[in-house]
């Protein structure tokens with residue numbers, strides 16, 4: 001095996017591990033968010049939010065950024081290209097969208113973790129803090145299932161730019 005193939009396989013391994021790991025970490029986050037929103041055990045609810053804060057900052061954000069970065073490397077470093085195939089453009093848009101929402105909304109998790117440390121707050125107040133977190137985690141999970149399926153099926157369909165790159169001035173779409 002040549003060094004170039006080794007490097008390409010290594011980059012793909014990092015991409016698949018971070019991307020699929022991202023889905024798993026969001027699923028764990030969602031399980032805790034549902035517990036935070038519904039559990040009648042106050043100790044469970046107070047423990048769930050700080051745990052989610054850790055998972056979000058130390059696992060979900062790094063995995064999302066790694067998935068995005070290694071996806072860009074997979075696209076630009078191989079004949080796939082970044083803007084030649086619709087399935088790759090859709091993956092890029094959905095992953096960027098999910099990462100932006102994640103970074104914009106991450107403070108919600110820190111806020112819930114701080115509420116969990118307030119002894120005066122009732123169980124109902126703590127439950128309420130979980131609603132947005134459940135919605136965002138479930139939404140993120142559903143959105144990111146699309147890039148996963150697209151990666152496996154790789155549906156045909158080339159962009160106009162892709163046709164031009166592949167067939168030059170002989171492209172029917174040139």
Ligand code: HEM
Nearest residue numbers: 016019067068071072074075080091092095144147148151
């Ligand atoms: C959470 C989002 C993502 C998930 C779950 C995901 C998942 C995957 C998986 C499972 C593969 C392996 C498919 C195979 O080898 O048959 C793959 C390959 C690939 N991904 Fe992603 N990916 C994501 C984001 C991205 C992004 C943002 C880009 C581009 C900017 C991208 C570009 C690629 C490319 C070009 C390949 C093909 C690599 C090759 O076969 O040489 N991915 N992805």
